Amino acid sequence: MNELPRDILQRIGNTTLLPLRNVAPGNGSRILLKLENENPTGSMKDRMALAMIEAAEADGRLTAGGGVVEATAGSTGVSLSLVCAVKRYPLHIVSSDAFAKEKLDHMKILGAKLQILHSETGGMTEKLTRDMIEAARTIAAKSGCLWTDQMNNKDVLPAYHKMADEIWTQAGGQVDGFVQSVGTGGSLRGNAEGLRRHNKQIKIVAVEPAESSVLSGGKPGSHKIDGIGAGYVVPLWQKEIADHIEQVSTEDATALALRLAREEGLFAGTSTGANVIAALRLAQQLGPNATVVTVMVDTGMKYLTKKWPI
Numbered sequence: 001m002n003e004l005p006r007d008i009l010q011r012i013g014n015t016t017l018l019p020l021r022n023v024a025p026g027n028g029s030r031i032l033l034k035l036e037n038e039n040p041t042g043s044m045k046d047r048m049a050l051a052m053i054e055a056a057e058a059d060g061r062l063t064a065g066g067g068v069v070e071a072t073a074g075s076t077g078v079s080l081s082l083v084c085a086v087k088r089y090p091l092h093i094v095s096s097d098a099f100a101k102e103k104l105d106h107m108k109i110l111g112a113k114l115q116i117l118h119s120e121t122g123g124m125t126e127k128l129t130r131d132m133i134e135a136a137r138t139i140a141a142k143s144g145c146l147w148t149d150q151m152n153n154k155d156v157l158p159a160y161h162k163m164a165d166e167i168w169t170q171a172g173g174q175v176d177g178f179v180q181s182v183g184t185g186g187s188l189r190g191n192a193e194g195l196r197r198h199n200k201q202i203k204i205v206a207v208e209p210a211e212s213s214v215l216s217g218g219k220p221g222s223h224k225i226d227g228i229g230a231g232y233v234v235p236l237w238q239k240e241i242a243d244h245i246e247q248v249s250t251e252d253a254t255a256l257a258l259r260l261a262r263e264e265g266l267f268a269g270t271s272t273g274a275n276v277i278a279a280l281r282l283a284q285q286l287g288p289n290a291t292v293v294t295v296m297v298d299t300g301m302k303y304l305t306k307k308w309p310i
Helices: 045-058 075-087 101-109 126-143 154-170 186-198 250-264 270-286
Strands: 017-019 030-035 068-071 091-096 113-117 177-181 203-209 244-248 291-296
Touching: 017 154, 030 154, 030 270, 045 075, 045 154, 068 075, 068 126, 075 091, 075 101, 091 101, 091 126, 101 113, 113 126, 154 186, 177 186, 177 270, 186 203, 203 270, 244 270, 250 270, 270 291
Parallel strands: 030 291, 068 091, 091 113, 177 203, 177 291, 203 244
Antiparallel strands: 017 030
């Protein structure tokens, strides 16, 4: 008889690696999509949220009755809301009306207290990111709560090393390239480090919004790809990790997300659309015998009120 899980947190990770059938390059390369929407909140951020909280518990920064604070575009906040609900820690989230209403409501339902900042452009900008971070820092300083500070928190890296090991095993050791969009930079860096422990020759491609291509040396700008493109070079980013940085526009990322839904039955957000566009480009470069892995970052159910071009 199989042992029952202790709680929902034990269902984080061990997600499916799925070959794409129809959204594929013309040269016959294989693209595998890591279905992180299978995590409890429908997002890969469950991995990092649990890692940050457990690391703080282990070293005594977070104890029974303590509170947690974070600034987030949404998915990390939902994941922290889940973890803190299970572990019974009060959570204060700073977010913005620039981000999906579904995510904000999900955090409230899970018990988080929200402070919502207004976005003057309606999208993600450097100023908005920095304002959210400063608000979270101020709350933590006044309340004495733990600020998980996802932009600087290296406790997330082991969680993504584990994800990389899952990918390597599931792909049978056949991974030629890995593609991931950059939000905090933790998932790209952690997966890249983990995969290169198995094969140093794996090509790593970072993805950022074309409208705010700061990692490529461009100017920050407003975009509407939730969860990525902070508008400045984030602290966890290391330029030597990526062999190439791919720029994808909000319009193209949205169009590809719709293709995934209609041709593969996979309903994801726009960051996943950006990932798959970059994976298709890399696959074309690597040739017919290559295998490229990228990430279905979250479920499109988080974006039902988004203005989809349908």
